[in-house]
Structure formats: structure tokens, C-alpha cells
Amino acid sequence: MADRRVLRGTIPSYNFEGAVHLVVDDGKYTDAWRVTKFMVSTQDLGSTQAGSRDCFGVLATHEAAIPEPTGNNVWWTWADRRQFAWAAFGMDGDSQIDNQFSLIDSSHIIVRDMYVAITAQTAFSSTLFNYYIELERVKLTDDQAIMAIIQEESQDV
Numbered sequence: 001m002a003d004r005r006v007l008r009g010t011i012p013s014y015n016f017e018g019a020v021h022l023v024v025d026d027g028k029y030t031d032a033w034r035v036t037k038f039m040v041s042t043q044d045l046g047s048t049q050a051g052s053r054d055c056f057g058v059l060a061t062h063e064a065a066i067p068e069p070t071g072n073n074v075w076w077t078w079a080d081r082r083q084f085a086w087a088a089f090g091m092d093g094d095s096q097i098d099n100q101f102s103l104i105d106s107s108h109i110i111v112r113d114m115y116v117a118i119t120a121q122t123a124f125s126s127t128l129f130n131y132y133i134e135l136e137r138v139k140l141t142d143d144q145a146i147m148a149i150i151q152e153e154s155q156d157v
Contacts, residue, residue, distance in 0.1 A: 005033065007133040010043055014074050014117035019063045024135065025112045029145040033110045035059060037134035038085040038102050040118050042127070045091070055129050057118040059085035061110065066117045074119045084108035085133075109138055109148040 011020045024033050040057035056074050060066050065082030067075045076086050085108075088101040118129040140148060 003137045005135040010128050010130055013127050014119045019066050019115040019117040022114050030140045032138045032140050033135040034138050035085050035104050036136050038087045038104055039132045040087045041089045041130045043130055054090045055118050055120050057087045058083055060115050063115050074117050111148045
């Protein structure tokens, strides 16, 4: 089994289609993953709708941890332990990538599955976005696996 894994794809806007379920669980609770890289971007870099190219994304262990957006944006809720990675992508004008942001809770271990959600700043129709996630394998003892599952459930929410 590989010690590294890459998940990448294209998904529609969260506010129109909901979060996308990404399966990483192989049925072994002592076999877990840590996200080492999370990036998002628009699919159409040449779109004339500039706001549709500025996007925000989140990774979470539960779909319920990604609140319904107010307006068009996914909410980043750093107090909710079920959210563990955040990314953004912005363009300046029609041709230049202005900024990229990515923050990952490096202490978060994924034993089961995760959800990804991305929205545009001002998209009023379903827009497609790219996501790229690098994972590294983490071997856990039985006790560590139980603690990681408790963290996934976020007992204080």
C-alpha cells in the first residue's frame, strides 16, 4: 500500500450542489491519513465573470460541519474541529493569479471519510471548481485510532 495519496477532481458550487463526499476509509481503523496539501481553483481561468474565479474551499469530516452559506460563500469555522483544512484562490483582473491561501490543521488525522465544499465569491449559477488534496498515511495504535475517531466526531459541537 502506498504511503501517499492524491485526490483531485472537479466539483460544482456548494451552494447549488452541496458538499462532495470523498471516501478514504479502507475499513482498518489503525490505518489513517493526514492532509499535507489542499488547494482549490476555478476551472475556467478565462471566465469573464471575475467573481466566479475567486473561490473558497473547506475540508471537513462531516457534511453538517459545513454550514449553509450566507449568500454564496462557504463558511470557515475554525472553532469546529470537524473542519480541518481551508483554501482560497483569487485572480486580479482577467489574466493574473492574485493570491492563493491554504491552511491545514496538521494534527488532524482522518480515519474515515471527508467532505469538500467550494464556492465562488459572486457566482449566481453552478460553477465548476478544481480541488487537489495530498494525503500521507499514518499508522495508529488501537487507542490512537479511538481518539482520532472521537476528534472526527467533535464532541464539543
